[in-house]
Amino acid sequence: MPDNKAFLTRIDIINDCFQNAKGKKWTKNDLLERVNEILYERHGKSVSSKTLFNDLDYLKNEKHAPIKKERSGTTNYFYYSENFELHKTDLSGEEIEYLKDALVILKKVRNFKVVKDLGQVVDKLQHTIHLATPDNTDIIHFEHHTVSEGADYVDELFEAIKSKSSLRVSYQPFLSPLPNEFLFHPYLLKQFRNRWFVYGRKENESRPTNLALDRIKKIRNSTAVFVENDMFQPDILFKHVIGVTLPYDGEPCQITIKANAHQANYIRTKPIHNSQKIIKFHKDQSITLTINVIRNYELTSTLLSYGADIEVISPEILRTELKHIFDTASSMYSHDTIAT
Numbered sequence: 001m002p003d004n005k006a007f008l009t010r011i012d013i014i015n016d017c018f019q020n021a022k023g024k025k026w027t028k029n030d031l032l033e034r035v036n037e038i039l040y041e042r043h044g045k046s047v048s049s050k051t052l053f054n055d056l057d058y059l060k061n062e063k064h065a066p067i068k069k070e071r072s073g074t075t076n077y078f079y080y081s082e083n084f085e086l087h088k089t090d091l092s093g094e095e096i097e098y099l100k101d102a103l104v105i106l107k108k109v110r111n112f113k114v115v116k117d118l119g120q121v122v123d124k125l126q127h128t129i130h131l132a133t134p135d136n137t138d139i140i141h142f143e144h145h146t147v148s149e150g151a152d153y154v155d156e157l158f159e160a161i162k163s164k165s166s167l168r169v170s171y172q173p174f175l176s177p178l179p180n181e182f183l184f185h186p187y188l189l190k191q192f193r194n195r196w197f198v199y200g201r202k203e204n205e206s207r208p209t210n211l212a213l214d215r216i217k218k219i220r221n222s223t224a225v226f227v228e229n230d231m232f233q234p235d236i237l238f239k240h241v242i243g244v245t246l247p248y249d250g251e252p253c254q255i256t257i258k259a260n261a262h263q264a265n266y267i268r269t270k271p272i273h274n275s276q277k278i279i280k281f282h283k284d285q286s287i288t289l290t291i292n293v294i295r296n297y298e299l300t301s302t303l304l305s306y307g308a309d310i311e312v313i314s315p316e317i318l319r320t321e322l323k324h325i326f327d328t329a330s331s332m333y334s335h336d337t338i339a340t
Contacts (some may be wrong), residue, residue: 006043010055013038015065018080025070025077028052150196150213154189157198161186164226170218171211179217187229190244192298197244201227208232210244242273243298250294256313261285263309272302
């Protein structure tokens with residue numbers, strides 16, 4: 001961690017010592033021990049007495065903290081002589097409540113490290129304005145799926161993308177007998193159907209690479225210079241894509257679909273894709289719609305999930321592909337189950 005961040009962390013620790021232990025007076029050794037204990041837990045480092053005194057001077061002279069030194073015998077004691085707010089905020093109690101509500105929702109989605117860090121910030125803001133509120137009751141519940149392998153890499157990849165750090169990745173596709181290792185420059189994390197993927201640049205490649213996190217075997221830091229993302233813009237890249245597969249030569253095409261009355265309202269209120277347009281309402285309550293997307297595996301999978309409730313009208317190549325899949329599935333169920 002950069003020294004300036006460690007410095008700010010130390011300032012916060014010293015301030016918390018003086019704030020949270022009302023009436024307590026700290027010796028140099030006690031204060032140094034407490035600072036180093038927390039600093040080592042967070043950043044794996046410690047500081048000297050000289051650094052501690054420099055931090056105290058900064059608090060007193062630059063932040064005008066009411067630090068007093070009191071001598072008793074041969075020992076000096078340090079403390080705040082009055083209430084002091086190191087981090088003043090203009091946020092109201094109501095605004096802090098909004099943040100807490102948002103934090104509850106984020107924790108429901110996924111308890112990533114960045115969410116835990118945000119929780120500490122909200123707690124500090126709450127303490128700063130002397131706000132005491134009860135914990136939120138459980139008023140929102142998200143659908144929970146089994147967590148796929150590789151989710152533990154999300155925090156590490158998030159930090160690498162944020163800090164623009166290159167990585168050495170050991171990766172094993174499903175059909176590969178052994179993993180292979182390569183240099184990787186991560187640019188974007190994306191979730192689809194409860195699986196996580198990371199997009200980036202493999203060494204010496206000119207097209208983006210998509211890695212499934214559940215196929216990653218190991219991630220190590222690399223000293224290689226990070227290569228900036230000049231390959232894609234996420235909003236543009238996924239504008240015409242369902243899922244995560246990016247055909248290199250794929251071009252958006254208009255797909256016309258008819259949905260029967262049973263499924264029409266569901267598809268109308270929860271579109272297959274954000275490009276969806278209803279072009280005709282039929283008397284039997286069915287609808288005809290269009291979407292403009294790139295054909296890929298996830299598109300086919302999504303359309304198949306509607307079963308017999310939709311019919312692809314065009315393009316013919318997609319209609320033929322789906323017909324072949326349904327014919328193959330039908331043949332599997334055209335005979336009695338074979339005992340195993």
